Amino acid sequence: MLYIVGLGLGDESDITVRGLEAVRSCSKIYMEAYTSLLSLGLDPAALANLEKLYGKEITVADREMVEERVDQVLLEAADADVAFLVVGDPFGATTHTDLVVRAKKTGVQVKVIHNASVMNAIGVCGLQLYRYGETISIPFFTEVWRPDSFYEKIQNNCRLGLHTLCLLDIRVKEPTWESLARGKKVYEPPRFMTVNTAISQLLEVEEARGGSAYGRDTMCIGVARLGSDDQKIVAGPMEKLLDVDFGPPLHCLIIAGETHPLEEEMLEFYKIK
Amino acid sequence: MLYIVGLGLGDESDITVRGLEAVRSCSKIYMEAYTSLLSLGLDPAALANLEKLYGKEITVADREMVEERVDQVLLEAADADVAFLVVGDPFGATTHTDLVVRAKKTGVQVKVIHNASVMNAIGVCGLQLYRYGETISIPFFTEVWRPDSFYEKIQNNCRLGLHTLCLLDIRVKEPTWESLARGKKVYEPPRFMTVNTAISQLLEVEEARGGSAYGRDTMCIGVARLGSDDQKIVAGPMEKLLDVDFGPPLHCLIIAGETHPLEEEMLEFYKIK
Numbered sequence: 001m002l003y004i005v006g007l008g009l010g011d012e013s014d015i016t017v018r019g020l021e022a023v024r025s026c027s028k029i030y031m032e033a034y035t036s037l038l039s040l041g042l043d044p045a046a047l048a049n050l051e052k053l054y055g056k057e058i059t060v061a062d063r064e065m066v067e068e069r070v071d072q073v074l075l076e077a078a079d080a081d082v083a084f085l086v087v088g089d090p091f092g093a094t095t096h097t098d099l100v101v102r103a104k105k106t107g108v109q110v111k112v113i114h115n116a117s118v119m120n121a122i123g124v125c126g127l128q129l130y131r132y133g134e135t136i137s138i139p140f141f142t143e144v145w146r147p148d149s150f151y152e153k154i155q156n157n158c159r160l161g162l163h164t165l166c167l168l169d170i171r172v173k174e175p176t177w178e179s180l181a182r183g184k185k186v187y188e189p190p191r192f193m194t195v196n197t198a199i200s201q202l203l204e205v206e207e208a209r210g211g212s213a214y215g216r217d218t219m220c221i222g223v224a225r226l227g228s229d230d231q232k233i234v235a236g237p238m239e240k241l242l243d244v245d246f247g248p249p250l251h252c253l254i255i256a257g258e259t260h261p262l263e264e265e266m267l268e269f270y271k272i273k
Numbered sequence: 274m275l276y277i278v279g280l281g282l283g284d285e286s287d288i289t290v291r292g293l294e295a296v297r298s299c300s301k302i303y304m305e306a307y308t309s310l311l312s313l314g315l316d317p318a319a320l321a322n323l324e325k326l327y328g329k330e331i332t333v334a335d336r337e338m339v340e341e342r343v344d345q346v347l348l349e350a351a352d353a354d355v356a357f358l359v360v361g362d363p364f365g366a367t368t369h370t371d372l373v374v375r376a377k378k379t380g381v382q383v384k385v386i387h388n389a390s391v392m393n394a395i396g397v398c399g400l401q402l403y404r405y406g407e408t409i410s411i412p413f414f415t416e417v418w419r420p421d422s423f424y425e426k427i428q429n430n431c432r433l434g435l436h437t438l439c440l441l442d443i444r445v446k447e448p449t450w451e452s453l454a455r456g457k458k459v460y461e462p463p464r465f466m467t468v469n470t471a472i473s474q475l476l477e478v479e480e481a482r483g484g485s486a487y488g489r490d491t492m493c494i495g496v497a498r499l500g501s502d503d504q505k506i507v508a509g510p511m512e513k514l515l516d517v518d519f520g521p522p523l524h525c526l527i528i529a530g531e532t533h534p535l536e537e538e539m540l541e542f543y544k545i546k
Contacts, residue, residue, distance in 0.1 A: 006389065008289060008387065008388075009387060010291070011291075012290075013289065013290040013291040013294065014289050014290070014291050014387075015289065015290055016281060016286065016287050016288065016289050016290070016388070017285075017286040017287070017288055017289070017290060017293060017326075018283070018284075018286040018287050020290060021286065053290075089389060089393045089394065089396065090396070090397075091393070091394075091396025091397055091402065092393070092396070092402065094401060094535060097396075097399060097401070097535055097536075097539055098535060100399075100539065101399075101535065101538045101539055101542075104542055112397055114281065114282060114287075114389035114393070114394040114397075114500050115281075115289070115388065115389050116279065116289075116362060116387035116388050116389060116390075116393070117389075117393045119392060119393040119396075119402050120362045120364070120365070120387070120389070120390045120392040120393040121362065121364075121387040123362065123363070123364025123365070123370075123392075124363075124364055124385055124387075126370060126373075126374075128367060128370070129364065129365065129392050129408065130407065130408035130409075130410070130440070131407065132407070132408075133406055133407055133435075134403065134404065134405070134406055134433065134435055135402065135403035135405075136403075137403070156433055160407065160429055162406075162407055167403070227387050262367060262370055262371060262374065263370075265374045266370055266373065266374055269374075269377055
């Protein structure tokens, strides 16, 4: 049996009781540190906390392992109980759907244990979840790669009066171009997009496209470390959020659509004075 | 301190470790049984399971209490630690946002403990969460009340190639019209909309509107008891799902938009043969 267990947002205590029981019963535990982070995945101390809670050793499955060695994980899960730990909810990322598909195809039984993810916990900012349109991802722009296909999506959401959740780029264990050319991988330091970078990229795209999907005075909500004890939520016009220090990762951003009275009441608590 | 604790989907073991610790530290525990259910809220045996796990007595706060006696809960939370338990995630329903707003206004500190909700756990069916448009609610039609404002929303989602999550009506502790007229409340038995009823209402609206937003052959996914051990997921054209017995509540429905190859691979596992 392959258990795919959501760890939720925050720290080791955000696993569910059901998830904890499953993990403790497994003979092998993998933790995926690729699509998401959680301070856990990258901080050795946090990993030790987890191992202590579970009473088991954890193998961190980085990006390469998830993509290249899934077959081995599935082989183990055919004979024994294996847990695959995932930050947030198991279906937050495409990678895990792929894992489930491969498991089912090879006849390995799968049990999914759900948890909170950014997709629902973001409700904490006060904008109602059923009033969001399509979720977008904002990638780090480079000198030569500035993809802006998210622009039409924001435009569509705005036209319909809907809010837009913007997931911000995470770059973990990316090999440097230089090292790839030399044939021996050297990794870039991890990078996490801040609310500030996201907004400045958004404003750049709006200026280039000129479609008035949004502007410097569009109400947005910046969120950092959602679900953690030190989460930070600040609401205000885009240009004002540009200067707010949201602190350590992860960050995400919401572009507000039309707001209802209850939503506005809630946003008041988070507004920049 | 007022803890608003998400119980997740499924049973008593779906609370997070963090949530369980909070509940155990509280002097008073309310559980809300209004907007959602969970088999828990309505089944006395399940409530006893919860009380055993928490080592505390639970006061079930029904619809009337949530709306009329919130002030009392907040007064208690001003002096002591009070937990308010909510099925799914605390921000799945407007009611809880209102509770947070009122708490903050009266100076009561609030701590939210997140969990899975239908809004993210629905990812289990294989359609990617970031490819959903606006979520809709389908109410029970009556002789005289057949609101269909969801139709334009589905149409907008379909035009953009996006999936639509349909939340289905729940009627718990609704006073009968007759009893209201007599001035002494008698409640109707609880009702939960099935996937079948939802689809037949949807088809009726499509026939009346004629906007070709969807039709009898539109691919849909019916989901029952999401997150429970006996969850049921069946994918197929609307007209085929009309005859599928999904069993006990809760049900929800997804109208598929454009699907990507990985989404299709996953749907294959759930398709009606």
